Amino acid sequence: MTTYLQITKDLEEVFTKFDALYTEKQIAYYADKYEAVKNWWKSPTRIGGYTNFEEVHNIAGGKGMYQKVQYSNLNILKDEAIKDAKAVIKARNAKMAKKLEEAGITKIIKSNLELNSDGFHGYYNVETDNGNKVIRIETIIAGGYNIQRLHYRTLVKVTK
Numbered sequence: 001m002t003t004y005l006q007i008t009k010d011l012e013e014v015f016t017k018f019d020a021l022y023t024e025k026q027i028a029y030y031a032d033k034y035e036a037v038k039n040w041w042k043s044p045t046r047i048g049g050y051t052n053f054e055e056v057h058n059i060a061g062g063k064g065m066y067q068k069v070q071y072s073n074l075n076i077l078k079d080e081a082i083k084d085a086k087a088v089i090k091a092r093n094a095k096m097a098k099k100l101e102e103a104g105i106t107k108i109i110k111s112n113l114e115l116n117s118d119g120f121h122g123y124y125n126v127e128t129d130n131g132n133k134v135i136r137i138e139t140i141i142a143g144g145y146n147i148q149r150l151h152y153r154t155l156v157k158v159t160k
Contacts, residue, residue, distance in 0.1 A: 003108060004100035007124060011137065012093060014113055014120060018139060022152060023085040029149065030081040033060050034069040061149070092154050096137065099156040104129035119152065134159050 036059050053066075060066035068080060107127040114121045122137040135158050142153035 003105040003126070004097065004103065007100055007105070007108065007111075007135075008093065008097045010111075010113070011096060011122065014115070014122070015089075015092075015139070017115070018120060018152060019085075019089050022089070023082055026081040026085040027078050029061075030069065030077040031074060033065055034072070034074060034077055036060065037066060037069050096154065096156050099158060100135065103133060103135065103158045105133075105135075131160070 037056060040056050040059050057063045057066045060069055069077060072080070103126070105126045105128050108124060109127060109132070110123075110125040112123045120137075120139040122135075124135040124137075126133055126135060135156070137154065137156050139152050139154045142151055
């Protein structure tokens with residue numbers, strides 16, 4: 001097996017815990033938005049009044065999410081949340097694999113993988129076609145209040 005593929009496989013195993021948590025949070029997020037939109041449509045101040053789509057889009061987290069939850073049910077939304085989570089995970093894994101492949105890794109000299117409360121941190125000292133390099137892989141919690149919802153962000157750095 002190519003060395004970078006071995007590193008990618010090791011990382012995917014480590015990420016299993018984070019991927020399951022991410023998927024679970026996606027499902028909960030979709031369900032929360034579904035309930036919020038349904039409650040908005042039932043609210044006494046809304047009934048008999050005009051429909052303020054900007055308001056309901058904000059409640060849903062955007063027009064796209066509003067369209068997903070408004071014309072759906074919880075079972076379909078769960079499947080959609082899982083599908084969306086898998087797409088994010090696949091994109092992350094592809095990004096890591098591309099960076100590792102570009103490094104031209106021939107041998108792993110030393111590695112250290114740490115799980116902690118705010119994410120995952122990995123360190124690899126490797127031999128490459130162009131000499132020894134260090135690969136740092138960090139998964140951090142990004143986003144937050146009033147910017148975007150919290151999500152995991154994976155950063156891959158290859159240095160000399």
